[in-house]
Amino acid sequence: MKYIDEYRDGTLARAIATTIASEAVPGRHYQFMEFCGGHTHAVSRYGIEDLLPSNVRMVHGPGCPVCVLPVGRIDDAIALALRPGVTLCTYADLMRVPASGGGSLLKARSAGADIRMVYSTMDAIRIAEDEPGRDVVFFAIGFETTTPATAIAIRLARRKMLRNFSVFCNHVLTPPAIRAVLDVPDDDNADEHTGGVRIDGFVGPAHVSTVIGTTPYVALAKHFRKPVVVAGFEPLDMMQAILMLVRQINDGRHDVENQYIRMVSEAGNLIAQRAIAEVFELRASFEWRGLGELPDSALQLREAYADLDAERRFSITTVSTADNPACECGDVLRGRTKPAECKLFGTVCSPETPMGSCMVSPEGACAAHWAYGRFRNRVARQPVPAAT
Amino acid sequence: MCLAIPIRVEALLADDMARVTLSGISKTVSIALLEDVQVGDYLLIHAGYALTRLDPDEAERTLDLMREAAVPGLAEMQDWRP
Numbered sequence: 001m002k003y004i005d006e007y008r009d010g011t012l013a014r015a016i017a018t019t020i021a022s023e024a025v026p027g028r029h030y031q032f033m034e035f036c037g038g039h040t041h042a043v044s045r046y047g048i049e050d051l052l053p054s055n056v057r058m059v060h061g062p063g064c065p066v067c068v069l070p071v072g073r074i075d076d077a078i079a080l081a082l083r084p085g086v087t088l089c090t091y092a093d094l095m096r097v098p099a100s101g102g103g104s105l106l107k108a109r110s111a112g113a114d115i116r117m118v119y120s121t122m123d124a125i126r127i128a129e130d131e132p133g134r135d136v137v138f139f140a141i142g143f144e145t146t147t148p149a150t151a152i153a154i155r156l157a158r159r160k161m162l163r164n165f166s167v168f169c170n171h172v173l174t175p176p177a178i179r180a181v182l183d184v185p186d187d188d189n190a191d192e193h194t195g196g197v198r199i200d201g202f203v204g205p206a207h208v209s210t211v212i213g214t215t216p217y218v219a220l221a222k223h224f225r226k227p228v229v230v231a232g233f234e235p236l237d238m239m240q241a242i243l244m245l246v247r248q249i250n251d252g253r254h255d256v257e258n259q260y261i262r263m264v265s266e267a268g269n270l271i272a273q274r275a276i277a278e279v280f281e282l283r284a285s286f287e288w289r290g291l292g293e294l295p296d297s298a299l300q301l302r303e304a305y306a307d308l309d310a311e312r313r314f315s316i317t318t319v320s321t322a323d324n325p326a327c328e329c330g331d332v333l334r335g336r337t338k339p340a341e342c343k344l345f346g347t348v349c350s351p352e353t354p355m356g357s358c359m360v361s362p363e364g365a366c367a368a369h370w371a372y373g374r375f376r377n378r379v380a381r382q383p384v385p386a387a388t
Numbered sequence: 389m390c391l392a393i394p395i396r397v398e399a400l401l402a403d404d405m406a407r408v409t410l411s412g413i414s415k416t417v418s419i420a421l422l423e424d425v426q427v428g429d430y431l432l433i434h435a436g437y438a439l440t441r442l443d444p445d446e447a448e449r450t451l452d453l454m455r456e457a458a459v460p461g462l463a464e465m466q467d468w469r470p
């Protein structure tokens with residue numbers, strides 16, 4: 001397929017890996033975080049880690065929208081869906097996320113709740129128009145990539161004067177999450193007791209950056225003195241971005257560079273930004289799974305659109321709920337724990353029976369490792385000596 | 389939630405919509421977030437909305453840079469056998 005296959009050339013990928021190996025300074029350890037779930041998926045799917053030299057490692061970041069949504073907000077969505085007359089519209093990847101008491105949207109639907117999976121916010125608008133007797137709530141989640149779609153739907157609902165449509169807003173912002181990951185002391189020997197994980201640079205998100213551009217990363221790169229390279233999702237994009245990061249580290253630079261220049265501009269998508277700014281404002285504080293409460297890290301509907309805000313319409317007060325104590329999603333999201341290091345991984349927790357959100361979403365680090373990486377570290381079985 | 393691949397516009401429709409096709413599957417998506425979309429453009433679609441348009445010149449330039457980055461590696465890999 002055009003614009004896809006050429007960026008998946010295995011020989012080129014191996015050659016760039018060899019270039020990385022020759023430019024990475026021996027004895028120096030490079031550790032880069034791929035923030036975005038799409039990149040986490042690509043790292044696992046294409047075996048990027050196996051191509052890289054041993055002193056260049058990738059750490060998974062918190063950029064998976066389903067994974068960072070706290071349990072309490074899933075509980076809220078389930079409670080909404082169980083109200084008589086309410087139809088909850090949701091993106092499909094939220095259906096199986098574990099909620100309190102072993103619940104999930106899928107189980108709530110089995111119990112009779114009217115929950116419908118939609119591909120786009122336009123589908124939710126259509127349902128509200130077709131079924132005026134139902135109170136249609138769109139369960140809005142995601143980083144800056146899905147926020148414009150929600151903003152357009154809210155504007156459309158206002159224009160069409162839809163009284164039976166509202167949005168349960170959980171949109172979050174990328175820069176505060178990067179800040180939260182970096183706002184811990186660096187630690188070369190990070191473990192569960194020290195909390196920190198050393199990150200030398202970031203592979204910046206692809207789709208988020210199409211909306212916000214590359215400018216928002218400049219302040220972060222400068223403040224934390226860490227290079228950021230915005231990259232595409234194809235394997236050659238990743239390899240090239242990692243090479244760019246290695247070169248920045250070697251040169252002692254911490255700039256924001258754009259590897260994904262075919263899709264991402266410095267300013268981003270101004271139409272999308274305007275739509276977001278018109279409908280949403282900063283929320284004082286929002287809870288993230290794995291990162292805790294972060295100030296100014298999420299969005300809520302502006303006063304002018306209060307009548308379309310499900311939180312006000314249904315007086316939702318979120319109760320913060322602890323994750324399953326055995327599940328290490330929180331530390332996986334911070335890059336402190338690798339999926340296979342969690343004692344639930346591959347035993348009780350798998351994509352069929354996920355215990356935590358990182359195993360539910362295909363973008364989650366655990367699901368990616370389960371699908372593509374879990375046999376990587378197996379030692380080849382020694383051949384049994386032939387009987388004499 | 390996201391198809392992380394560029395998809396070609398086959399037809400422009402009313403109400404800021406466009407028809408895109410991928411591997412024989414046709415889908416209607418919103419182009420409300422973009423200006424001047426033309427048939428033949430490659431768009432990045434996320435949850436039913438086109439977020440950006442691919443720049444063909446930059447796509448080619450990126451490939452050139454990738455080939456350039458591979459040159460030293462290819463020289464070292466001459467002994468390499470797939």
